[in-house]
Amino acid sequence: MTSNTRKHTIAVIPGDGIGKEVMPEGMRVLERAAALFGFEIEQKWHDFACCDYYARHGRMMPENWKEEIGRPDAIFFGAVGWPDTVPDHVSLWGSLLQFRREYDQYVNLRPVRLMPGVPCPLAGREPGDIDFWVVRENTEGEYSSVGGIMFPNTEREVVIQETVMTRIGVDRVLRYAFDLAQKRERKHLTSATKSNGIAITMPYWDQRVEAIGAEYPDVTHDKYHIDILTAQFVLNPDRFDVVVGSNLFGDILSDLGPACTGTIGVAPSGNINPEGTHPSLFEPVHGSAPDIAGQGIANPVGQIWSAAMMLEHLGEAEAAAAIMRAVEQVLATPSARTRDLKGAAGTEDCGKAIAEALG
Numbered sequence: 001m002t003s004n005t006r007k008h009t010i011a012v013i014p015g016d017g018i019g020k021e022v023m024p025e026g027m028r029v030l031e032r033a034a035a036l037f038g039f040e041i042e043q044k045w046h047d048f049a050c051c052d053y054y055a056r057h058g059r060m061m062p063e064n065w066k067e068e069i070g071r072p073d074a075i076f077f078g079a080v081g082w083p084d085t086v087p088d089h090v091s092l093w094g095s096l097l098q099f100r101r102e103y104d105q106y107v108n109l110r111p112v113r114l115m116p117g118v119p120c121p122l123a124g125r126e127p128g129d130i131d132f133w134v135v136r137e138n139t140e141g142e143y144s145s146v147g148g149i150m151f152p153n154t155e156r157e158v159v160i161q162e163t164v165m166t167r168i169g170v171d172r173v174l175r176y177a178f179d180l181a182q183k184r185e186r187k188h189l190t191s192a193t194k195s196n197g198i199a200i201t202m203p204y205w206d207q208r209v210e211a212i213g214a215e216y217p218d219v220t221h222d223k224y225h226i227d228i229l230t231a232q233f234v235l236n237p238d239r240f241d242v243v244v245g246s247n248l249f250g251d252i253l254s255d256l257g258p259a260c261t262g263t264i265g266v267a268p269s270g271n272i273n274p275e276g277t278h279p280s281l282f283e284p285v286h287g288s289a290p291d292i293a294g295q296g297i298a299n300p301v302g303q304i305w306s307a308a309m310m311l312e313h314l315g316e317a318e319a320a321a322a323i324m325r326a327v328e329q330v331l332a333t334p335s336a337r338t339r340d341l342k343g344a345a346g347t348e349d350c351g352k353a354i355a356e357a358l359g
């Protein structure tokens with residue numbers, strides 16, 4: 001017997017700390033959306049890519065992790081890191097960065113949007129005033145493994161790490177960012193640079209922005225050095241539309257952006273392989289938050305908003321929009337918010353409220 005139901009296979013990886021608490025809420029809302037909008041979610045949970053796994057096996061993931069994961073339509077990820085047991089660079093390189101590189105997820109896409117019920121630290125801003133995207137290069141740049149240590153643990157110690165920019169790598173993320181800007185009303189792109197100080201890779205980045213920008217005559221663009229750009233994020237976040245940056249600059253800007261709109265606790269992200277030759281991965285911007293893990297108080301909105309981004313990517317735009325309406329409705333209700341937003345709801349209460357608001 002054949003079925004006409006749309007089916008999406010999802011690899012579910014909760015990871016560490018509050019990742020384990022917010023993931024069930026993300027899945028609760030996804031399942032509710034599937035029931036309401038007539039598609040099926042086939043989920044396979046994985047207990048690797050976390051520091052517990054490292055404690056048992058001496059590595060973050062099994063050697064055959066790709067076989068274990070199979071070929072899902074998308075990966076739904078929580079958070080990684082537990083610095084008391086595994087150094088952060090070991091847990092990150094052993095898990096998330098493996099996915100980003102092996103699956104060529106060269107775009108890290110993060111919205112910066114002022115949401116109802118989230119107090120904006122900037123006076124006079126209302127939801128709708130701040131609404132832009134940060135596009136971060138996600139597979140090369142400053143996150144390179146090229147380098148080494150000479151004469152370790154001696155007075156002559158020398159530590160070198162190279163930034164790697166490839167023409168293909170830079171051009172493809174810039175094209176993605178210009179494409180995105182072209183679809184938006186303001187059609188404006190801002191590039192993060194530091195070409196006055198980093199005098200080889202950053203002038204190259206700037207040159208490629210000009211070259212790719214010429215292919216988009218209807219999109220205006222400008223550039224800021226990263227130092228003044230961070231100041232502009234804090235002072236005038238409403239002036240941005242699409243902001244593109246290298247791996248490190250994009251990482252910094254995409255935490256700072258949500259912080260300027262009140263909290264990174266609600267912010268989502270997509271690690272995207274735009275060609276669809278590999279699965280894309282969706283995760284909240286926040287990390288594992290060891291300080292509040294295990295208390296059931298973490299805000300699940302970042303995970304749930306990531307579920308909406310994942311559904312949009314999978315072609316379920318209607319369900320994704322409905323999740324966002326439900327998120328906005330719950331955030332606008334003081335009693336349904338978690339403690340970080342001055343409410344009293346627990347992680348599960350907040351997830352349930354969003355699932356119920358879906359209908």
Ligand code: GGG
Nearest residue numbers: 078079080283284285286287
């Ligand atoms: N859910 C996001 C997360 O767990 N992030 C951990 C982290 O340290 N990320 C650094 C990065 O994205 O480069």
